[in-house]
Amino acid sequence: MDEVIDDKQELMQILEKDGEKLEFASDRLKDDKEVVMFAIKQAPWTAYYASDRLKADKEVILESVKSYGQTLYYASKELRDDEEVVKAAITNKGLIIKYASFRLRDNKDLAIIAVKQNKEAFHFLSDRLKQDEELKELAK
Secondary structure, eight states, X not given: OOSOBOOHHHHHHHXXXXXXXXXXXOHHHHTOHHHHHHHHXXXXXXXXXXXXXXXXXXXXXXXXXXXXXGGGGXXXXXXXXXXXHHHHHHXXXXXXXXXXXXXXGXXXXXHHXXXXXXXXXXXXXXXXXXXXXXXXXXXX
């Protein structure tokens, strides 16, 4: 399948079987929130194909990061600084804290979640938190 799909009904039928096919949607449909949310429910990582506008939509990114934390990498700068979005992402994949804003990498509550999920997340915390005894102990 190499052709671009611009018919919403046709695309929705295809996505029902394979959410990954969002890749072949037209730019117009990659900017359609209903289409993108449907694809994410089938294959959470497909948020990658969403338009820039939808990568800045909290509902879209939150839906994806809940089961595919790596989506934080593609999220808008604003959403990488949103505590709720980052918390959902690191609960799923602690290492992804490296894509959170500097401000949130200095948030102890988020740091604890990330390091408990993956000890390697410690390396991506703020310098201040790397000195924190509780976090150093968790990272052992």
